[in-house]
Amino acid sequence: MLQIERLTKRYAGGTVALDQFSIELGPGVLGLLGPNGAGKTTLMSILATVLRPTSGSVRWKGNDALENPAEIRRVLGYLPQDFGVYDRLTGVEFLQYLGRLKGLSGRGLRASVDEMIDLVNLRNAASRPLGGYSGGMRQRIGIAQALLGNPEIVIVDEPTVGLDPEERVRFRNLLSELAHGRIVILSTHIVSDVEAVADRIAVIRKGKLVRIATPGELLAHAAGRVFRVVVGAEQLPQLQQSVAVSSISRKADGVHVRFVADTPRIGGAVEAEPTLEDAYLLTNVEAA
Amino acid sequence: MTLLTAALAAQLGAETRMRLRSGATAFAILAMFAVAFTYIPDPAANRVSISWERDGLLMSGLYSSAYIGWVVAMLTSMMLPFAGFYLVTGSVKRDLDRHIWPIVASTPAPRAAYLAGKLLASFAYLLLLGGVTLIPATLLFFRYGHGPFEPLEIVTPWLLLVPPALLFTAAMALLFDVTPGLRGRGGFVLWFFAWTVLFFLIPGQLSGVLDRDRVQLDTPAFDPAGIIFVEKSVQEAIGTRPQSLNLGVGIISRPLHRVEFPGTPVTAQVVLTRAAQCGWSVVVLGLATIMFPLGAASSARAPRAKRTSASPKGEAAVETGTAATAFKLVSHPMRPSFVSSVIADTILTWKAASWLKWPTVVAALLAGLLPAGPARGAFAVTLLLVAIMISETAAREPIAGTSPLVFAQPGTPRSIVAWKCASVGLFVTMVFLPSIARTAVMNPERLVSLLFGLAFVVAASVSLGLLTKGGRFFSALFTAAWYTAVQGALDFTGMFAVVPGAATAAAFAAAALLTLAAAWLMEQRTARVGSA
Structure with a gap:
């Protein structure tokens, strides 16, 4: 030990x-x-x-x-x-x-x-x-x-x-x-x-x-606290200021954003299955 | 500011900051300060800096401002290039080895600015060291001086002789640094011969100084240290070409006649002649610029792989990374100890040495087998080569970046000072065993001096390596001491002086032990967990 x-x-x-x-x-x-x-x-x-x-x-x-x-x-x-x-x-x-x-x-x-x-x-x-x-x-x-x-x-x-x-x-x-x-x-x-x-x-x-x-x-701790949403490029900066973003990918239909938060925070956001990266990010956010 | 000048200024600034922040700089300044005091011996003592013969009389100058100025300038322009080379070479190699060069190369900065910046930084550094010598010169004038204090008379010879010599040295250091085969420890050895040829033999040949019947010497086109310039100045000062001229601190056994030494009047032609010597540095810089791409390429290229036997299947095996199959590690007996770690480090010193090790072995054996005179020569060669081989042993781990690996091992001793002293001592003892045995049998009166001398080499290399975290300061100091010793003066080994005496050797060993004590104190102060 x-x-x-x-x-x-x-x-x-x-x-x-x-x-x-x-x-x-x-x-x-x-x-x-x-x-x-x-x-x-x-x-x-x-x-x-x-x-x-x-x-x-x-x-x-x-x-x-x-x-x-x-x-x-x-x-x-x-x-x-x-x-x-x-x-x-x-x-x-x-x-x-x-x-x-x-x-x-x-x-x-x-x-x-x-x-x-x-x-x-x-x-x-x-x-x-x-x-x-x-x-x-x-x-x-x-x-x-x-x-x-x-x-x-x-x-x-x-x-x-x-x-x-x-x-x-x-x-x-x-x-x-x-x-x-x-x-x-x-x-x-x-x-x-x-x-x-x-x-x-x-x-x-x-x-x-x-x-x-x-x-x-x-x-398990991150369950229910990970969300995903598709936003326009002009909405992204404001979103990044209000939530902890774990990933961003730009596709034809918009910017796909994955973030951690206690609540969805933005219209159109749906709950996502948490990954370990999300859980790690959530831990850092809670510790900050 | 153009890109060229901006890049030059940036390189110069970075190099200067790195040099000034290095612990070795403080040591180098202190060493120059101390050495400069030996330039002006007590006039009542049996030592002299410049002497010449005329009409059967041994002569030297009265300690006027001019004479002191010439002595200090002459010895600085002669000796500082020899030792200073080791302090300034290696910065390009460092950038190549540490992969800084690819980053610099990807910028718009011209290559010429990079190299010129290195050159100017080395020159500035050497000038700083050379400038330090003026302080003891002034102090010694007030101690021993004759006549009025004329500061301009002290400084002017320095300005004429020293800057061209140091600029040329900086350029040569850069050329060695960028040339495959000359960079590294092989180049350290070759520099001694290059210094002899470039600073003495070629100017001597061009001026006709070796022809004693010549009344007037030619002014050589190539004379970076101003050796011929000094000889011509002495000739002008005393009114005739001397029968012999000795430049450098020597011991005298005859009565010495001191005369007025007004020095050379400084005219525009004199200034231009010396300034023109700086042109050779530009030539060397040009050579370095041509060689640099070759040097950079050879540093990036992997060494040729040794031939390996074919795999049992008759085809080259593919390296597929770490094995993916399950494994079981086998335990083997582990008995870490101080002795095993000393042996490991000694073996590493041998294996890490370059091609130098083979001539070292040959010279060491010859030093034990040849008759007296040639044996002394072989011993001198062995001494120089061994010092270069061991110069980085004490600082090997921080230089190579292996400190975390090495200092986490159970066998690594608590005291790095003790570890390195033991391993370097073992290495030196093994190499010099033929000389020690020969001396014990044939010249037992020199044995004690020899052992003191070897103790000096060990203690100095370890202490200075640990204190400066590198080997170059020790290399510079040791080669200067070695050169003095083989001339018979300040013989720290007792093998070169006509009359063997242990006092000098003991003094050197004691000084090195004091430095070792400083290294040990520093080790105690920065102790790691339960070890050095």
Whole structure:
């Protein structure tokens, strides 16, 4: 069990990136949703022990992870949002280097690296310098290094950025498989990523935990509060000022608008089946 | 304002801001300030900056404003290009590596403005560093000076000698930066030879200075640092061509006669001659503009893939992204430790090194096997190459952007200072094992100095790398120290001086350890969770 209690991070200059954030995590996938600047990456960095919080605690199986980070690092796999590689090293050499830092050696290191290379399907590129890898290939190397050592906790921060749609689907499948018996924290601002894999979704906004619920609970909360309407182009600006619009599409018969609100607000608006994006938008509106 | 000038001003402004906001700038200014104090030795000491021989007598100038001005200008125009190159090269490479160039390239800004902006920013930066030397010059005049204080006499030689030298250095740094094969650490080594040829050999050849029978020297068309200009000025000051002229701080063992040194009258022709040297920088800028598209293209191109064996099915396998089938991860024993992380980092230093590692290995072996004189040469080469190889080790993670990956690992030590010192120390020890063994057997009186010297190299590279978050400041400082050491003066290794002594080496090592202590204090101040 991973227990995060009243975690706060205040940067020099006064910015409060995390504000009394608390959550308890067990095996399964937690989707961390929030807009840019919400505090997701700060939270991920603290959990990965590369950043120190201003206050609060992180406990792993009852032990204080902040006081003794080496213990949690042994069971942690971390894929950061932005990461570099050593261009001159091959994929295998890079994984071997990080594997050594994890404490793998000898036959175990070689076997572990081989497994990861096959898992992320980079066998043909493994002996090539990383400088020649595409963005998607680098991301796969990042995934591979995060899974070295069979971690119990996997933290992935915006992992599908830069992946093509096919790779994105495969990555989601991988996360789903990983979640058996592991804690997986997936931080993203792409709703479709969490929709596919998350057991629970935590919505974070301005450093605070706004809501934590299953996808079903979020959708149920949004039921009856999602509407769709077709308006003329000249009505759109006024509509956008009065309601939270979740999608706009321009068609031959007008502008099709989907929005969230407590009531229809405009003539001709009909109730729509909520999607997770609508539910997320509604949560943000209620939290604002 | 035209697009060209606006783009030029924008590039110049951005580069200047980035340089001034870098911690390395403060270090560089302090270093120049300290080094400039050595330009004007105590007249009672056995060291001299400019000396010449005439009629069998060793001579130098009385410490007038003019003499001090010439000494400071001469040493700045000679030495700052050597070290300053390392501080200003690499900004184009940075833009290419960090994918800033595609954004710049998509704007209407002309390429020439981009490169000229880089050049001018480098020039301005070097001028700032060179200008710092005037402060110690003034202070030392008040300490040791002879005659009235004439500020114009101190500044004028600087204005004649320094700007053309630094402009040319900035242009060469840009040319190296845009040329495939010259950018990066290979170019760092090649610069030493380029500096020797461009600043000394070619002007010397053109002027006939090597012909001791020549009464009058020709004014060379190419003399960016003004070396021949200085020789001709000394000749004019003393009335005849000296039998020998020594430029640079040296130790003397003979009586020294000090005479009035009024310097060269500044005429329009003198000013035009020196100003004309700036034209060479324009030529180099032109070359860089021609080379730049090649450099940008080679940076964008992926390296040629190594041949891989065919798949068992006899056809190339298609990379289809992450595997879609179910899997089970296997646990393997993990024993993270300080030792394993040190070994990992040392291996990485070797693997991340470019083609430099092979001549380094050869030179290191030769330094242990050859007879004394050639062994010393091989040792000098090894020292320079190793310093360049390790220059970025301490700052490897922030440079490459791998900090989040590396510092989240269980084996990464709590103290990055300790980790990097241990890994760099291991690397240096392994490379210099032949030299250490040879010295222990053949010259045991030099062993302590050698070990102090290697400790200096390790401590300086780690501390300066961590404090400046890069390797260029250490590269600049080290190459200047290396050049001085191989001349026999300020030998921090004890391998080059005629009389071995541990005091100099110990002083260097102590200074580096102090810097290391500063790095450690900074580490404590910005401690991450439970680690450095």
